[in-house]
Amino acid sequence: xxxxxxxxxxxxxxxxxxxxxxxxxxxxxxxxxxxxxxxxxxxxxxxxxxxxxxxxxxxxxxxxxxxxxxxxxxxxxxxxxxxxxxxxxxxxxxxxxxxxxxxxxxxxxxxxxxxxxxxxxxxxxxxxxxxxxxxxxxxxxxxxxxxxxxxxxxxxxxxxxxxxxxxxxxxxxxxxxxxxxxxxxxxxxxxxxxxxxxxxxxxxxxxxxxxxxxxxxxxxxxxxxxxxxxxxxxxxxxxxxxxxxxxxxxxxxxxxxxxxxxxxxxxxxxxxxxxxxxxxxxxxxxxxxxxxxxxxxxxxxxxxxxxxxxxxxxxxxxxxxxxxxxxxxxxxxxxxxxxxxxxxxxxxxxxxxxxxxxxxxxxxxxxxxxxxxxxxxxxxxxxxxxxxxxxxxxxxxxxxxxxxxxxxxxxxxxxxxxxxxxxxxxxxxxxxxxxxxxxxxxxxxxxxxxxxxxxxxxxxxxxxxxxxxxxxxxxxxxxxxxxxxxxxxxxxxxxxxxxxxxxxxxxxxxxxxxxxxxxxxxxxxxxxxxxxxxxxxxxxxxxxxxxxx
Ligand code: HEC
Ligand code: HEC
Ligand code: HEC
Ligand code: HEC
Ligand code: HEC
Ligand code: HEC
Ligand code: HEC
Ligand code: HEC
Ligand code: HEC
Ligand code: HEC
Ligand code: HEC
Numbered sequence: 013x014x015x016x017x018x019x020x021x022x023x024x025x026x027x028x029x030x031x032x033x034x035x036x037x038x039x040x041x042x043x044x045x046x047x048x049x050x051x052x053x054x055x056x057x058x059x060x061x062x063x064x065x066x067x068x069x070x071x072x073x074x075x076x077x078x079x080x081x082x083x084x085x086x087x088x089x090x091x092x093x094x095x096x097x098x099x100x101x102x103x104x105x106x107x108x109x110x111x112x113x114x115x116x117x118x119x120x121x122x123x124x125x126x127x128x129x130x131x132x133x134x135x136x137x138x139x140x141x142x143x144x145x146x147x148x149x150x151x152x153x154x155x156x157x158x159x160x161x162x163x164x165x166x167x168x169x170x171x172x173x174x175x176x177x178x179x180x181x182x183x184x185x186x187x188x189x190x191x192x193x194x195x196x197x198x199x200x201x202x203x204x205x206x207x208x209x210x211x212x213x214x215x216x217x218x219x220x221x222x223x224x225x226x227x228x229x230x231x232x233x234x235x236x237x238x239x240x241x242x243x244x245x246x247x248x249x250x251x252x253x254x255x256x257x258x259x260x261x262x263x264x265x266x267x268x269x270x271x272x273x274x275x276x277x278x279x280x281x282x283x284x285x286x287x288x289x290x291x292x293x294x295x296x297x298x299x300x301x302x303x304x305x306x307x308x309x310x311x312x313x314x315x316x317x318x319x320x321x322x323x324x325x326x327x328x329x330x331x332x333x334x335x336x337x338x339x340x341x342x343x344x345x346x347x348x349x350x351x352x353x354x355x356x357x358x359x360x361x362x363x364x365x366x367x368x369x370x371x372x373x374x375x376x377x378x379x380x381x382x383x384x385x386x387x388x389x390x391x392x393x394x395x396x397x398x399x400x401x402x403x404x405x406x407x408x409x410x411x412x413x414x415x416x417x418x419x420x421x422x423x424x425x426x427x428x429x430x431x432x433x434x435x436x437x438x439x440x441x442x443x444x445x446x447x448x449x450x451x452x453x454x455x456x457x458x459x460x461x462x463x464x465x466x467x468x469x470x471x472x473x474x475x476x477x478x479x480x481x482x483x484x485x486x487x488x489x490x491x492x493x494x495x496x497x498x499x500x501x502x503x504x505x506x507x508x509x510x511x512x513x514x515x516x517x518x519x520x521x522x523x524x525x526x527x528x529x530x531x532x533x534x535x536x537x538x539x540x541x542x543x544x545x546x547x548x549x550x551x552x553x554x555x556x557x558x559x560x561x
Pocket of ligand 11: 372441444481538
């Protein structure tokens with residue numbers, strides 16, 4: 013605009029000299045008009061004869077020229093667009109075209125002697141330092157030497173650094189034109205705290221006309237960001253949230269307030285998926301499994317984040333899909349209702365929503381820190397599952413690896429790979445003493461725990477380990493009795509639940525307790541002071557076996 017007026021006065025001179033220029037320049041080692049190698053030769057943009065554009069460019073409209081390669085159908089890999097109002101914009105209509113920000117010939121020196129990245133700025137002052145012809149503030153210097161902290165560079169001289177060098181001149185490429193925008197104007201007025209010193213393009217890309225999209229989470233957080241680990245890859249681990257699809261920016265927003273604000277403030281801000289409200293911010297998540305006092309953020313995240321989604325109504329406020337039970341973009345499966353499983357009114361439950369009351373779970377039978385002081389401790393999700401919200405190398409995000417998928421897929425116990433039971437035992441004995449339950453002690457009410465007695469232990473051939481009798485996810489009842497009996501097997505049994513033995517079982521009508529459900533067993537009850545159980549493929553498959561209580 014302003015510049016075109018200036019140039020039009022000299023346009024005749026240019027037409028005369030440019031032919032000489034085009035040939036001369038290529039052979040002149042002292043020329044300042046070096047050509048960026050990406051742009052090959054002068055002739056991709058200029059023709060000496062019959063060039064329709066000003067300055068002998070190959071198109072009358074310069075952005076058509078640029079977009080012939082940088083547009084959707086063009087040959088350049090880097091697609092780009094102009095900068096213009098977003099829909100519903102409060103600003104007077106504007107459209108900044110490619111050469112308003114770029115000099116297609118070369119990267120320009122800036123007023124501090126450095127070289128601007130990505131051909132930003134053009135030579136407008138006498139010494140050739142990079143400037144931008146702004147719509148409202150005349151020609152202004154532009155300095156763009158760093159892509160910002162999140163791209164591994166310094167904040168100073170990045171897209172918008174809030175005059176970090178303190179010379180009173182706002183020269184960032186995303187500052188220098190703005191006089192009305194709410195953020196990052198070319199003077200000290202307005203808000204300069206919006207993502208200052210970071211890579212603006214991640215959320216304000218060319219192909220959205222530089223308008224803020226709020227997203228970009230996955231683009232940035234696929235690598236380490238400052239003190240924060242790389243998170244996107246965690247959604248491709250063995251087990252993870254957003255099953256059956258790739259995690260999207262919208263998925264981050266189902267769990268994180270950062271999609272709305274308070275991002276990069278040093279605190280993780282999680283959402284309550286039922287209210288959309290925020291949890292108390294915390295610096296970084298951790299769980300010290302050596303202590304029986306649960307950290308305040310652990311109980312807060314468990315009760316107001318995990319369990320507000322893992323309940324009967326899912327994520328009523330923050331779901332992305334429109335279906336609260338399948339809140340993520342992959343809409344792969346309904347959210348498991350874990351909240352109900354931990355109900356303290358259930359006939360069996362682990363001590364998450366409230367403590368247990370089994371007097372045999374004491375310092376003789378439990379590993380520290382649990383139940384060491386004659387009390388009944390409460391545990392958290394993160395004493396059994398990994399302390400993270402995204403994914404894990406172990407199935408079901410457990411602290412130790414168990415191949416539950418193979419267990420679920422196997423219908424014939426002869427096909428269960430050996431060693432599986434030992435992995436279950438290794439998991440359960442994080443808290444229940446192996447000296448009691450794996451090698452056999454004298455403090456449990458059940459005298460046949462451990463040893464190789466009747467294949468009760470993994471070492472004796474029990475491939476389901478503890479889950480052969482407790483909280484089993486498979487039904488191993490065998491065909492001697494006809495079809496497998498319903499034995500209450502289900503995922504999440506180890507959290508808790510209710511199961512009453514059916515009329516097919518000798519224990520018909522008995523509500524089972526102590527997680528005696530699923531796995532090998534097909535019935536369990538206590539008569540007087542004697543407990544009776546029956547197993548499917550166990551040694552005592554056809555008759556109940558008793559033990560003294
Ligand atoms: C990628 C496209 C492109 C290439 C390649 C290119 N130019 Fe240009 N050139 C332009 C555009 C666009 C303008 C007009 C700039 C404007 O509108 O401010 C221009 C303007 C010019 C001008 C006018 C002065 C100025 O800098 O604004 C000269 C001289 C010039 N080009 C010479 C060359 C020479 C010599 C080559 C080869 C070494 C070359 N150009 C290669 C796009 C290109
Ligand atoms: C003939 C095709 C073609 C035309 C026309 C063209 N470009 Fe390019 N440009 C490329 C290619 C190829 C690259 C290398 C990167 C890529 O593949 O996208 C590139 C790279 C760039 C870069 C990045 C340079 C860097 O240092 O990272 C900028 C900025 C750019 N072009 C701006 C422009 C502008 C502005 C115009 C119009 C004046 C223009 N281009 C016209 C093909 C073209
Ligand atoms: C408002 C200023 C502005 C406008 C208008 C603009 N760009 Fe850019 N462009 C930038 C900035 C700043 C960068 C540097 C981004 C980075 O390095 O991450 C950039 C980078 C590029 C790149 C390199 C991209 C990459 O990924 O490395 C190309 C190519 C490009 N622009 C082409 C264009 C074309 C073609 C147009 C017009 C259709 C255009 N730009 C319009 C500011 C602008
Ligand atoms: C060549 C001038 C120019 C440059 C460079 C520039 N802008 Fe703008 N931008 C404007 C103008 C003009 C407005 C209208 C408001 C104003 O004047 O401050 C605007 C407004 C905006 C808006 C609000 C759009 C709307 O309609 O609500 C956003 C977002 C924005 N710019 C982002 C950026 C980003 C990000 C960069 C750096 C990559 C950038 N701008 C660089 C000229 C520019
Ligand atoms: C994490 C994503 C994200 C990053 C990074 C980001 N922005 Fe934004 N920006 C947004 C969103 C979303 C909006 C629109 C909603 C709003 O106004 O808050 C926005 C709005 C804006 C506006 C328009 C404000 C108005 O309405 O007048 C400007 C200007 C702007 N950003 C500039 C920048 C600059 C400059 C940077 C880099 C220093 C940057 N943004 C970095 C997401 C981001
Ligand atoms: C422009 C790159 C970028 C984008 C886009 C981005 N982040 Fe960040 N994020 C960062 C950086 C840099 C940090 C700060 C790292 C540090 O503190 O050391 C951060 C920090 C965080 C934190 C830690 C808590 C905090 O706020 O300091 C969370 C959580 C987070 N981002 C989530 C998101 C989500 C969700 C999105 C999408 C809405 C997103 N990020 C988009 C770069 C980005
Ligand atoms: C916004 C809802 C939501 C929140 C919050 C949530 N989850 Fe989930 N979770 C799901 C859904 C839905 C699934 C089913 C798989 C999928 O589609 O992601 C799931 C699956 C799981 C799985 C099983 C993964 C597998 O491999 O089968 C575990 C374990 C889990 N979540 C634990 C947690 C923990 C611990 C928290 C709290 C840190 C939590 N979830 C927070 C919705 C949620
Ligand atoms: C993070 C520690 C932890 C892990 C791991 C753990 N438990 Fe427990 N378990 C407890 C606590 C605490 C209690 C409650 C004791 C009480 O009554 O105070 C308990 C109670 C039990 C009970 C008795 C429940 C009742 O109703 O009487 C059984 C049976 C049991 N667990 C089996 C298992 C099995 C099988 C596994 C492995 C699949 C396992 N546990 C893994 C901590 C754990
Ligand atoms: C006592 C240990 C323990 C505790 C405490 C625990 N889990 Fe689990 N969880 C497991 C085990 C073992 C599995 C895999 C076997 C199964 O599904 O029963 C599992 C499986 C899951 C699954 C997958 C169930 C399915 O249907 O696919 C989800 C979801 C889950 N847990 C969430 C949670 C949440 C949320 C918490 C805290 C409120 C929690 N768990 C507390 C041990 C535990
Ligand atoms: C199911 C809910 C859920 C989803 C979906 C989710 N997060 Fe998280 N995020 C959490 C929880 C819970 C924590 C705290 C525990 C932890 O550090 O994993 C967390 C922590 C973080 C952290 C801090 C990591 C650190 O090193 O301290 C970042 C950054 C983050 N999330 C970014 C993202 C991004 C980006 C996405 C989308 C790609 C995303 N999250 C999706 C729940 C979620
Ligand atoms: C062969 C079946 C079987 C296997 C395998 C088994 N249990 Fe048990 N378990 C029982 C029975 C029966 C009870 C007693 C229930 C009752 O009457 O109170 C019991 C009780 C318990 C209790 C309650 C406290 C107590 O000691 O009385 C815990 C804890 C427990 N088992 C943990 C485990 C762990 C850990 C494993 C794996 C190392 C395991 N069990 C393997 C059958 C089994």
